[in-house]
Structure formats: C-alpha cells, structure tokens
Amino acid sequence: MGFLQIASAHKAYQTPEGTLVRALDDITINVRSNEFLTLLGPSGCGKTTLLKTIAGFEDLDGGDLILEGRSLKAVPAHRRPFNTVFQNYALFPHMNVSQNIAYGLDVAGVKKAERDRRVGEALEMVGLAGYGGRKPSQLSGGQQQRVALARSLVLKPRVLLLDEPLSALDRKMRETMQIELKNLQNSVGITFIFVTHDQEEALAMSDRIAVLSHGKVQQLGSPNDVYDTPANEFVANFVGTSNLFSGRIVENDAARGLVTIETANGRRLIASGRDFANGSAVKMVLRPEHLRLVDTGEFEGAGTLEGQVKDVIFVGSVIHVHVDVGFGRTAIVHHHHDRAGIRNAIEAGANVRIAYSPSSAHLIAAERG
Amino acid sequence: MNRILSSFKIFPSVFNIYGFLFLAFLYMPLALIVLYSFNANPINIAVWTGFTFDWYRTIFGGAAVETTFDSAFSESPQRIFEVVKNSFLVAVSAATIATVIGTATAIALARYKFFGKRFYQTLLLLPILIPDIVLGIALLVFFVGVGFELGLLTIIIGHVTFLSSYVFVVVSARLAGMDTTLEQASADLGAGPFTTFRRVTLPQIMPGVVGGFLLAFIISLDDVVITYFIAGVGSQTLPLFILAMMRRGLRPQITALAVLILVFSFVVATVGLLLRNRKS
Numbered sequence: 001m002g003f004l005q006i007a008s009a010h011k012a013y014q015t016p017e018g019t020l021v022r023a024l025d026d027i028t029i030n031v032r033s034n035e036f037l038t039l040l041g042p043s044g045c046g047k048t049t050l051l052k053t054i055a056g057f058e059d060l061d062g063g064d065l066i067l068e069g070r071s072l073k074a075v076p077a078h079r080r081p082f083n084t085v086f087q088n089y090a091l092f093p094h095m096n097v098s099q100n101i102a103y104g105l106d107v108a109g110v111k112k113a114e115r116d117r118r119v120g121e122a123l124e125m126v127g128l129a130g131y132g133g134r135k136p137s138q139l140s141g142g143q144q145q146r147v148a149l150a151r152s153l154v155l156k157p158r159v160l161l162l163d164e165p166l167s168a169l170d171r172k173m174r175e176t177m178q179i180e181l182k183n184l185q186n187s188v189g190i191t192f193i194f195v196t197h198d199q200e201e202a203l204a205m206s207d208r209i210a211v212l213s214h215g216k217v218q219q220l221g222s223p224n225d226v227y228d229t230p231a232n233e234f235v236a237n238f239v240g241t242s243n244l245f246s247g248r249i250v251e252n253d254a255a256r257g258l259v260t261i262e263t264a265n266g267r268r269l270i271a272s273g274r275d276f277a278n279g280s281a282v283k284m285v286l287r288p289e290h291l292r293l294v295d296t297g298e299f300e301g302a303g304t305l306e307g308q309v310k311d312v313i314f315v316g317s318v319i320h321v322h323v324d325v326g327f328g329r330t331a332i333v334h335h336h337h338d339r340a341g342i343r344n345a346i347e348a349g350a351n352v353r354i355a356y357s358p359s360s361a362h363l364i365a366a367e368r369g
Numbered sequence: 370m371n372r373i374l375s376s377f378k379i380f381p382s383v384f385n386i387y388g389f390l391f392l393a394f395l396y397m398p399l400a401l402i403v404l405y406s407f408n409a410n411p412i413n414i415a416v417w418t419g420f421t422f423d424w425y426r427t428i429f430g431g432a433a434v435e436t437t438f439d440s441a442f443s444e445s446p447q448r449i450f451e452v453v454k455n456s457f458l459v460a461v462s463a464a465t466i467a468t469v470i471g472t473a474t475a476i477a478l479a480r481y482k483f484f485g486k487r488f489y490q491t492l493l494l495l496p497i498l499i500p501d502i503v504l505g506i507a508l509l510v511f512f513v514g515v516g517f518e519l520g521l522l523t524i525i526i527g528h529v530t531f532l533s534s535y536v537f538v539v540v541s542a543r544l545a546g547m548d549t550t551l552e553q554a555s556a557d558l559g560a561g562p563f564t565t566f567r568r569v570t571l572p573q574i575m576p577g578v579v580g581g582f583l584l585a586f587i588i589s590l591d592d593v594v595i596t597y598f599i600a601g602v603g604s605q606t607l608p609l610f611i612l613a614m615m616r617r618g619l620r621p622q623i624t625a626l627a628v629l630i631l632v633f634s635f636v637v638a639t640v641g642l643l644l645r646n647r648k649s
Contacts, residue, residue, distance in 0.1 A: 092551060107558060
C-alpha cells in the first residue's frame with residue numbers, strides 16, 4: 001500500500017494527577033514516498049508523540065508502523081532508517097560542526113576519506129562550507145538549524161522527521177528557512193514528516209497536511225483541501241480564520257445547487273451545497289477574505305449580511321473589519337483597500353452590508369453537543 | 370533624610386569590617402600554622418626564635434633527624450614516605466572505584482525507570498549523613514565478622530562505601546543539567562547505547578566525573594575516624610600517623626607536614642576548579 005503506514009496507532013499517558021491522556025487515539029496515515037507531510041495541531045494534540053514513535057524514541061501501545069511492508073515495532077531507534085531534526089537541534093556541544101555531521105557516518109563505519117567527502121558535500125548543500133571547524137555554540141540559530149539538517153541528511157535517511165525545527169527562529173529567518181527546506185526536500189527526494197503548530201508554515205510547505213487534535217486525525221489532505229473545505233469546526237478554526245454560522249437547512253434548490261440555512265434567530269443565508277437534506281443542522285464557514293463590504297442594495301445571486309462595524313484593525317496589506325451581524329455573532333472581513341481614503345471611510349459604528357459568493361461558503365455538519 | 374542617607378554610607382563599611390573579621394577568623398589559624406612551620410624554636414612552637422627550613426628538611430630527608438634538636442620526637446623520612454604512599458594508594462584506589470560505581474549509579478538513576486528507584490536514591494544519600502563513627506564501627510564489625518584481615522584493602526573497601534555516595538551526588542547534578550535529547554540524537558544517528566555513552570554522555574558529564582573523583586580523593590586522603598577503625602597494624606595512613614605523632618605533643622615537624630598537606634589539597638582543588646571552568 002503506502003510507503004510508510006501508520007496503522008491505527010494508539011498511545012496513552014497517565015498524568016501525575018492520575019488522568020489518562022490519549023496522545024494517539026487510533027491514528028492511521030499512509031505516508032507517501034517523497035512527500036512533504038506536515039502534522040499540524042495545537043500543543044498536546046499528539047503530533048510530537050507521533051513523531052517520537054516513528055523515530056523509535058517511544059513505543060506504541062497499539063497499532064503498527066510499517067515501512068514498505070516491514071513492521072518497525074521491534075526495531076530500536078538506532079536501527080531505523082529515519083533521522084530527526086530536533087526542536088532544539090541537539091547538536092553535540094563537545095564536537096565541532098564537521099564532527100557533528102560525521103557522527104552518523106562514523107558510527108556506521110564509513111571510511112575516513114568517504115566520510116570527509118560526504119561531510120563536505122553536506123556542508124555545501126546547507127550553505128555552510130568553511131564552517132566545519134566551528135563549535136555549535138559559535139553559530140547563530142539559523143546556522144545551527146542547517147548543521148542539524150546536514151547531520152541528518154548526510155545519512156540519506158528514508159524519512160526525515162522534523163520536530164518544530166523553525167520555532168526557535170525569528171520571523172524573517174523562519175520564512176527563509178521555509179523556502180529552503182521545501183527546495184531541499186525537492187532536491188534530495190526524501191520523505192519529510194514535519195511537525196508544527198503554525199498553520200501558515202504548514203500551508204506554505206506541505207504536499208499534504210494531517211490536522212491533529214486530541215490524538216485523532218481531524219483531516220488529511222492538500223493545503224488547498226484543508227483550507228477551502230475544512231472537514232469540521234476544529235479544522236475550520238485552527239487553519240486560518242473562519243466566520244462560522246450555525247443553522248438548519250430550510251430550502252434546497254437542487255437545480256441551482258443552492259441551499260438556504262436559517263440561523264437560530266431566523267436570519268437566512270445562502271450557500272452552495274447539495275450534500276445536506278432539509279432540516280439537517282450545519283455550520284457555514286466563510287473565510288474573511290471572501291467577504292466584501294458593499295453599498296446597500298440588491299446583489300443578484302450573492303449572499304448578504306447586514307451589521308454594524310465594531311472594530312477596524314489596519315494590518316498593512318488589508319484591514320480587518322469586525323462587524324456585529326446581529327445574532328450574537330461577529331463577522332471578520334478582510335477588506336482590501338487601494339487608497340487611504342477608502343480605508344478611512346470605514347469607521348466603528350457605521351452600518352455596512354457584507355456580500356459573499358455562495359460558492360465560497362463551505363458547509364460542514366454541525367457536531368453534537 | 371540626611372540621617373538615612375548617611376546610615377547607608379556607614380552600612381557598607383560596617384559590612385566590610387564584618388567580612389574582613391569573618392575571613393580572618395577562617396584563615397588566621399591556617400596562616401599561623403604556615404608561619405610556625407618555619408619557626409626554629411623546637412620546644413614551644415608558639416614562640417618565634419628564628420626562621421628555618423629544618424622541619425621540611427627532616428620530612429624530605431635533607432637533614433638527618435638526629436642532627437636536629439627535636440630528634441627524639443621526629444619521624445624518619447622513610448617512615449613518612451611509607452605512610453604517604455599508603456595514603457595515596459588508598460585515596461587513588463578508593464576514589465577510582467567510587468567514581469566508577471558512583472557514576473554508573475547516577476546514570477542508572479537518571480536515565481532508567483525501575484521498581485524502588487526512589488527508595489534506592491534515598492539509601493544512596495545515607496552514607497553521607499551517617500556519623501563517621503557509626504560507619505567505622507559498623508565496617509569493623511563487618512570485616513571481623515566475615516573474617517577479613519584488616520589492612521590497606523579493608524581501608525579501600527571502607528572508603529569506597531561512602532565515597533561512592535559523594536561521587537553519585539556530584540555526577541547526578543551534572544546529569545540533571547544535561548540535555549537528554551543529545552542521547553536521543555545519538556541513537557537517531559545510528560549509535561547503539563554503548564557508543565552513545567562513550568561518545569556523547571561521558572564527554573558531557575566528564576567535568577562532574579572529574580570533580581567527583583577529586584572530591585572523593587581529598588576526602589579519602591584526610592579521613593581519620595572511619596580509617597581509624599578499619600586500619601590494620603601495619604597499614605597506617607598519613608592522618609592516622611599524624612594523630613599518633615600528636616600523642617607525643619605538637620612538634621614542629623607536624624606543622625610542616627600539615628602545611629604540605631594544605632598545599633597539596635590547594636593544588637588539587639585548583640586543578641578541579643580549572644577543569645570545571647574550562648568545560649562549562
């Protein structure tokens with residue numbers, strides 16, 4: 001089947017307070033060869049635990065890990081063809097950069113001439129040629145990060161595991177490293193499994209994203225899938241910003257593929273959708289960038305909402321307009337502006353109309369409870 | 370207002386004086402013994418009669434004991450050399466064995482989970498707290514009970530029992546400060562447990578291991594109470610030897626010996642500190 005199968009992985013912890021935490025609760029992912037897979041989720045969602053069990057630092061309570069048909073359950077960490085880039089890099093402080101990178105080759109018994117050649121190549125690859133003699137403590141965070149990458153990649157692992165490797169870097173450096181990592185993954189052709197809590201990072205770099213929460217896979221798909229068609233409320237809220245409106249389907253216009261939902265207080269909203277029967281409880285997801293502030297009037301075919309501006313937040317490229325739409329909900333609109341004049345025309349207290357294309361509204365089944 | 374300000378000015382000088390007095394209290398006796406070790410007066414060491422190297426020369430054999438006034442009370446260089454040799458043999462052996470045991474135990478307790486770990490940890494600290502005299506008697510009873518002939522070997526075994534605890538404490542502190550992901554990284558890069566220990570863990574905790582060894586070495590070197598109980602007839606160590614000399618009164622040669630021990634301890638402590646600072 002897959003290249004690396006994570007087959008209904010289970011792991012639970014007993015906290016010191018005595019409660020049982022299901023860090024991994026029946027996780028199944030088929031990791032593809034040469035893909036950039038991101039495990040995305042908030043802290044405590046199980047993503048790091050999953051990475052550690054793949055690396056072999058922790059055992060599974062149940063389920064299996066299968067690499068090309070061979071179970072890895074009985075294989076200790078040092079015999080798995082995987083390498084890890086640690087969150088704090090974990091460079092050996094008593095060795096210089098070259099010795100750090102050569103460590104795995106040395107342990108594997110690679111001859112000195114071959115070792116030196118490959119260490120040189122690895123340094124070249126991460127742009128640190130000439131830094132071999134330095135100690136890790138003499139390098140910047142970004143440079144240490146590259147050494148950690150080189151130390152792992154020099155062993156040509158089947159899978160490279162990355163545990164929030166960019167979280168310790170500042171924003172600019174992080175953006176540079178995101179591009180570098182993605183390019184590196186393309187050029188070396190190794191499967192990357194990348195753990196992060198940063199959804200922007202996940203969207204920017206991944207071929208596929210597995211969104212995790214409470215030890216379960218909430219959604220597994222391409223960045224576009226996860227962003228445009230979130231599988232549930234958790235994914236809609238965690239990945240990007242969402243305006244969520246709950247309601248019940250009251251009209252189903254199958255010919256035009258439009259449904260109308262009615263909120264608890266009787267407001268009617270339209271959305272594209274065919275998969276829901278009349279009467280079913282749904283949540284409508286509207287991304288802030290799909291909402292437009294428009295003049296009052298009728299808009300053929302568009303969904304509309306009226307409300308009063310509560311806050312206007314200028315963030316540079318867009319303005320975030322928080323609109324009280326009346327039924328205890330606030331809609332967030334990312335309003336694009338081309339001139340300061342238009343920007344200034346939107347003020348708190350103003351009555352505005354919001355329009356959206358029904359096709360940009362995504363419906364998810366409302367969860368019980 | 371002025372009063373408050375001026376009292377702030379007075380306080381530092383009061384503290385300075387207090388600090389000076391405290392240091393004087395600590396170091397005056399040591400300064401005095403160094404001074405008296407060069408005092409030519411053979412009868413009363415507290416009365417200065419002139420400068421001499423004689424007492425040091427008697428220790429190193431530079432002056433025959435018989436030629437000095439204090440000959441009746443002095444020991445021969447051969448005898449001193451023998452007890453110093455005993456002391457070093459005991460201290461080096463006991464500290465080495467204790468370092469191996471203490472380090473291995475510290476690693477086991479820091480890295481592995483097993484039944485009764487906390488209990489074991491407490492037991493390990495007890496030898497430091499148990500009064501020396503109790504430990505000495507207990508060891509004597511044990512050695513006599515199992516039929517061990519008292520000698521250097523029993524002193525070494527006795528010292529290892531409590532020195533292991535000291536090494537354990539020092540190495541544990543170092544291990545607690547070590548980043549455990551380094552060991553994971555080593556395993557991740559393909560190194561088995563032994564290679565990881567030799568190439569990652571040991572270099573990281575080396576300052577602690579060396580520090581533990583030096584501490585054990587110094588404690589063993591000047592232990593009197595425990596050694597007194599478990600030393601055999603022909604196996605005197607330097608501290609026991611000095612204690613025996615003291616029975617005939619505080620002679621100048623003893624002050625010279627004491628100063629030599631002081632200098633040696635100082636050198637060992639300095640080396641230990643230098644090693645520690647270089648690593649961290």
